[in-house]
Amino acid sequence: MKTLLLNPGPVTLTERVRRSLLQPDLCHRESEFYDLQDEARSRLLDVYGLAPDDWSAVLMTASGTGAVESMIASLVPQDGKLLVVQNGVYGERIANIAKQYGIAYETIVHDWMSAPDLGVIAGRLQAQGPFSHVAVVHHETTTGRLNDLAELGALCRAHGARLLVDAVSSFGAEAIDFDEGNIAAVAATANKCLHGVPGASFVVAHREAIARAASRTYYLDLARLARMQAQRNTPFTPSVHAYYALVEALREFEDEGGVSARHERYAALAEQVRSGLASRGVAPVIAPEQSSVVLRSYDLPSGIAYEPLHDALKAQGFVIYAGQGDLSKRLFRVSTMGDLHAADIERLMRAFDGVMR
Numbered sequence: 402m403k404t405l406l407l408n409p410g411p412v413t414l415t416e417r418v419r420r421s422l423l424q425p426d427l428c429h430r431e432s433e434f435y436d437l438q439d440e441a442r443s444r445l446l447d448v449y450g451l452a453p454d455d456w457s458a459v460l461m462t463a464s465g466t467g468a469v470e471s472m473i474a475s476l477v478p479q480d481g482k483l484l485v486v487q488n489g490v491y492g493e494r495i496a497n498i499a500k501q502y503g504i505a506y507e508t509i510v511h512d513w514m515s516a517p518d519l520g521v522i523a524g525r526l527q528a529q530g531p532f533s534h535v536a537v538v539h540h541e542t543t544t545g546r547l548n549d550l551a552e553l554g555a556l557c558r559a560h561g562a563r564l565l566v567d568a569v570s571s572f573g574a575e576a577i578d579f580d581e582g583n584i585a586a587v588a589a590t591a592n593k594c595l596h597g598v599p600g601a602s603f604v605v606a607h608r609e610a611i612a613r614a615a616s617r618t619y620y621l622d623l624a625r626l627a628r629m630q631a632q633r634n635t636p637f638t639p640s641v642h643a644y645y646a647l648v649e650a651l652r653e654f655e656d657e658g659g660v661s662a663r664h665e666r667y668a669a670l671a672e673q674v675r676s677g678l679a680s681r682g683v684a685p686v687i688a689p690e691q692s693s694v695v696l697r698s699y700d701l702p703s704g705i706a707y708e709p710l711h712d713a714l715k716a717q718g719f720v721i722y723a724g725q726g727d728l729s730k731r732l733f734r735v736s737t738m739g740d741l742h743a744a745d746i747e748r749l750m751r752a753f754d755g756v757m758r
Contacts, residue, residue: 412739481533489543600643
C-alpha cells in the first residue's frame with residue numbers, strides 16, 4: 402500500500418519527478434549543470450509570467466526557511482527597518498530571523514486564528530515609520546489561512562514600504578500579483594506546490610531590490626548568488642539531484658496548465674475533504690473563503706486525540722499533520738498537494754469512518 406502525504410510538504414511525488422532523480426551524476430562545474438540551473442531559474446519566472454528584465458529567480462540549496470532567511474537577511478538594507486506581520490508560527494520565524502541578524506524591526510502580533518488587521522498595520526506604519534519593508538506569510542500553514550497580499554501591498558505602497566513575502570506554501574498554487582502587489586521579493590521552495598523534492602529553494606526578487614541588498618550572511622548572500630548564477634556559475638556545491646527534480650516538476654507543472662490548473666485541482670480536492678469531513682461531523686477551523694486551497698485545518702473529532710487519529714490513518718496509508726503549539730490539542734491539518742486524486746480522498750474518508758467507529 403502506497404503511503405500518501407497529506408502534510409504540508411514534502412509531497413507525494415509523481416513517477417515522472419521520481420524518475421528524474423535517476424539521471425546521471427553531474428558535476429556542478431560542468432556546462433550541463435549550468436544549463437539545468439538556467440532552465441530552473443527561467444521556468445520559475447514563467448510560473449507567474451514575470452519579465453526577466455525586472456525579476457530574477459535565485460536558487461539555493463536549503464529548505465524553504467533558508468530561502469526566507471536569505472530574503473530577510475539580504476533585502477532589508479543596513480539602514481532599513483522591517484515590520485513583521487505575525488498571525489502564526491511562520492510569521493514568528495521571520496521576526497526571529499530579523500532578531501538573529503540585528504535588523505531593526507517591529508512586530509504586529511495577531512491571534513493565530515485572526516487575519517491581519519489592516520487598521521492596526523496602517524497605524525503602526527504611520528506612527529513608527531518609516532519602514533523600508535513589511536514581511537508577511539502569504540499562506541500561514543499554522544492554520545491554513547491565506548493572508549490578503551493585495552490589500553496589504555496597497556497599504557504598504559501608501560507608506561513607502563515594499564513587501565517581502567514568505568510564499569513557501571503558496572508559490573505555484575495561489576495568485577501572487579508581483580507587478581501590482583508592491584512586492585520586492587518572495588521566498589519559496591521546490592517541495593510544496595511545485596511538487597519537487599526537499600533541498601532546492603529560491604527567492605524571486607525584483608532586480609532593484611537585489612541591487613540594494615545588504616551582505617549580512619555568507620552562504621545565503623542573495624546578491625552574490627544572483628550575480629554568480631547570472632554568470633552561469635555557483636559559489637557552492639548545490640543539491641544537483643534536487644535541481645533535476647525541480648526542473649522536471651516545473652516541466653510537468655507547465656504541461657498540466659500552470660498556476661490556474663494547479664489551483665483548480667487543489668480547490669477541488671480541498672472541497673472534497675471539507676465536504677467529506679463535514680458529513681462526518683468534523684468542521685473546518687477557518688472558513689473556506691479565508692483559507693488556502695493548499696492546506697486546511699479541522700477540529701479534532703469529538704473524543705479522539707491527534708496521536709491515535711494520526712496513527713490509525715497512517716496504518717491506512719495516509720499521513721496527516723498535527724496542530725502547532727497549543728493548537729495540537731484542538732486541530733489537525735490536511736494538505737492536498739502532490740500526486741493526489743479524487744479516488745485517494747474517497748479512500749481517506751473511508752479510513753476516517755473506520756477511525757470514528
